Amino acid sequence: MTKPSNPRWSELLIEAVEQPGLILEAYSRFHGFSLGNQIAALCQCLGRKIQPGPIATLRKWNELGRSVKAGQHAISLCMPVTVTPTTPRKSTPTCKDDDSITIFMWKPRWFVLAQTDGDAEVPPLEIPSWDKATALESLGIQEVAFTHPDGNVQGYAERRTIAISPLAQLPAKTLFHELAHIQLGHVAERGTDRTDLPKNLTEAEAEAVALLCLEALSLPGAEYARGYIQSWYGRGTPIPDPSAQRIFKAANRILRAGELKESRHERAA
Ligand SMILES: [Zn+2]
Helix, strand or coil: CCCCCCCCHHHHHHHHHHCCCHHHHHHHHCCCCCHHHHHHHHHHHHHCCCCCCCEEEHHHHHHCCCEECCCCCCEEEEEEEEECCCCCCCCCCCCHHHHCEEEEEEEEEEEEHHHEECCCCCCCCCCEEECHHHHHHHHCCEECCCCCCCCCCCEEEECCEEEECCCCCCHHHHHHHHHHHHHCCCCCCCCCCCCCCCHHHHHHHHHHHHHHHHHHCCCCCHHHHHHHHHHHHHCCCCCCHHHHHHHHHHHHHHHHHCEEEEEHHHHHC
């Protein structure tokens, strides 16, 4: 078996767009990780025909009383790594600590349940429920009254406010789309507007964030977002890798922001 190569954000995003249900499965199975890593873990399992399931490092499996089967390749997740540049700066020999920087790297350190042996049971994963008011407060974004005169406009974002039309066809999709514009830095705020990005790219980025959030939370509107994104890159426009990475990061932030401490599992009990 050859060593698997590292995932690419743009390819993971295409997988998530092309396969309805993949985002929800990744969100429910690998909830402890960032959304990008959830999808990376699931895509690696599917690509290598490994049954997706609980995931942990070798050490954690051993602590749980299970061992990793011989010959299994670890699953790579993207994680922060603190590094010190190898070329020392000549003029600042005393500020060594300040030279270290944090970068994100793919590290093959995780195994899913199917790659392990043992009798020890794995506790079920608890998925918190998501709440709009909690998300808005945590993101520092306010919802204001919709005042746009055009009846076709579904919603808009301005600085750190959003407005959703009372006539919006898919209010949840519009909510995530407008939150995404703010999180992605598309909205003018003290000169941070991403005027470097073309309009069709910013719209596709916001719609991709909406798709990820809608599918993760099983809310209506994902099919419309999916069609929009497919028509965007279907016209021969590849998804730039930095865009895909920004999309995963923004969706993850929005999803985390709305999580209630009390989980669905506990509430059902
Ligand atoms: Zn938009």
